[in-house]
Amino acid sequence: MSHVAFGDLARQAADLGAELADALVRVASGGWYVLGSEVRAFETEFAAYCGATACVGVASGAEALYLALRALDVGPGDDVITVANACMYQAAAIRQAGARPLFVDIDPATHNLDPALLEAAITPHTRAIMPVHLYGRPAAMPAIAAIASAHNLPLIEDAAQAHGAWCRDGDHQRRTGSWGALAAFSFYPSKNLGALGDAGALSAANEDLAARLRRLRFYGWGEKYVTIEDGGRNSRLDEIQAAALRVKLRRLEVWNAARRARAGWYRELLADLPITLPIDEPGHVYHLFVIECAARDSLRTHLLDHGVGCDIHYPLPAHLQPAYADLGGRSGDLPHTERAAQRLLSLPLYPELRRDEVEYVAAQVRKFFG
Numbered sequence: 001m002s003h004v005a006f007g008d009l010a011r012q013a014a015d016l017g018a019e020l021a022d023a024l025v026r027v028a029s030g031g032w033y034v035l036g037s038e039v040r041a042f043e044t045e046f047a048a049y050c051g052a053t054a055c056v057g058v059a060s061g062a063e064a065l066y067l068a069l070r071a072l073d074v075g076p077g078d079d080v081i082t083v084a085n086a087c088m089y090q091a092a093a094i095r096q097a098g099a100r101p102l103f104v105d106i107d108p109a110t111h112n113l114d115p116a117l118l119e120a121a122i123t124p125h126t127r128a129i130m131p132v133h134l135y136g137r138p139a140a141m142p143a144i145a146a147i148a149s150a151h152n153l154p155l156i157e158d159a160a161q162a163h164g165a166w167c168r169d170g171d172h173q174r175r176t177g178s179w180g181a182l183a184a185f186s187f188y189p190s191k192n193l194g195a196l197g198d199a200g201a202l203s204a205a206n207e208d209l210a211a212r213l214r215r216l217r218f219y220g221w222g223e224k225y226v227t228i229e230d231g232g233r234n235s236r237l238d239e240i241q242a243a244a245l246r247v248k249l250r251r252l253e254v255w256n257a258a259r260r261a262r263a264g265w266y267r268e269l270l271a272d273l274p275i276t277l278p279i280d281e282p283g284h285v286y287h288l289f290v291i292e293c294a295a296r297d298s299l300r301t302h303l304l305d306h307g308v309g310c311d312i313h314y315p316l317p318a319h320l321q322p323a324y325a326d327l328g329g330r331s332g333d334l335p336h337t338e339r340a341a342q343r344l345l346s347l348p349l350y351p352e353l354r355r356d357e358v359e360y361v362a363a364q365v366r367k368f369f370g
C-alpha cells in the first residue's frame with residue numbers, strides 16, 4: 001500500500017448503499033423539496049439525540065452560528081467571548097451579527113477554551129459565550145456553564161465538530177447541544193454527521209428560541225407573505241439533505257465508536273514517539289486525530305511525500321488574521337493558541353479507515369523519527 005487519503009466519503013456512501021438511495025428517491029418523487037416532512041422529522045430526531053428541547057435545520061454551520069447570535073439579540077456594542085484556534089467561523093459569525101469577538105486562550109492539554117481564563121475575560125459588554133468542542137472533544141462544559149450562569153450569560157456551543165460528544169454532568173452524561181441556550185451544528189459532508197452538501201442545524205434549550213429561529217431562517221416571516229416579524233434571511237434546509245441525515249443519524253453512534261477505536265490504534269502504535277498524542281476522554285468523538293510535534297512542518301512534508309494525507313487545523317489563529325487586524329490582536333496575546341498552531345498535525349481518521357492503513361500511517365510517522 002502506498003497511499004492513505006485524509007478522508008474518503010465514498011466508502012461511507014458505499015456502506016449506506018440502498019438505504020441512502022431509497023431516501024433520495026423518496027424525496028425526489030415526493031415533490032416537496034425545501035422545509036418539509038423530512039426536515040421536521042430530522043429536527044425531532046436530532047433534538048432527541050442531543051438531549052435538547054428542539055432543533056431547527058438551517059443552511060450550514062456558519063449560518064447556525066450567525067442565527068444563534070441573532071436569536072439571542074446579540075449585536076452592535078456587544079462582545080462575545082470565544083476562542084481563536086477554531087478557524088475563524090465564530091469570529092466571522094460574531095462580526096456578521098455586528099458584535100465584537102473577544103478571544104480567550106485555550107487549555108493546551110485539550111485545545112479547548114480554558115475555563116480558568118473565562119471569568120477574568122467577562123466585562124459589562126459581554127453578551128454571550130461561544131465555546132467550541134474542537135476536534136470532537138467536548139469543551140469543559142460544567143465549568144463553563146457554571147461561570148456563564150453566574151454571570152447570566154447565554155452559552156452558544158459551536159458543536160460543528162462534535163456530534164454525539166458528551167461530558168459528565170454530575171453522574172450523568174450530557175451530549176453537546178444540550179448545554180447551551182443554543183448550539184450550532186454543521187453537516188458539511190466531512191463532519192462526524194455529514195449531509196450530501198451544505199447543511200446545518202441549531203439545537204435549542206427552549207421552544208421560544210426555536211420559534212424565533214424558524215422565523216429567522218425563513219425571511220423573518222410570521223405568517224408567510226403577510227408579516228415580517230424579525231429581519232430574517234433565507235437559511236432553509238433542503239428535504240434531500242434532511243432525508244440523507246436521517247439515514248446517517250442512525251449510524252452516528254457506531255461511526256463515533258469506530259473513530260474512537262481508530263484513535264486507540266494510533267495511540268497504541270505511536271506511544272513511544274516524541275509527539276504529543278491527544279488525551280483520551282470517553283466523550284471525545286475524534287472528528288480529527290490531532291498530534292503535536294515540534295518538527296511539525298518537516299513531519300508533514302515527510303508524510304505527504306509518502307502518500308499519507310494530513311492537514312493542519314488550523315495554521316493561523318483568528319486574532320492574527322488580516323481580516324481581524326482592526327481588533328488589535330498581537331502575536332503573544334494567546335500563547336497556548338499560538339504555540340499549538342505551530343505544532344499541530346491532523347492524521348487521517350474516519351470510521352471506514354482500515355487497520356492496515358492506520359499501521360501504514362504509524363509506520364511512516366515512526367520512519368520520520370528514525
Ligand SMILES: *Cc1c(COP(=O)(O)O)cnc(C)c1O
Nearest residue numbers: 060061062089160161186187188
Ligand atoms: C465546519 C465548521 C463550522 C462551519 O460549518 P459550515 O457548515 O462549513 O458552515 C463552524 N465551526 C466549526 C468548529 C467547524 O468545524
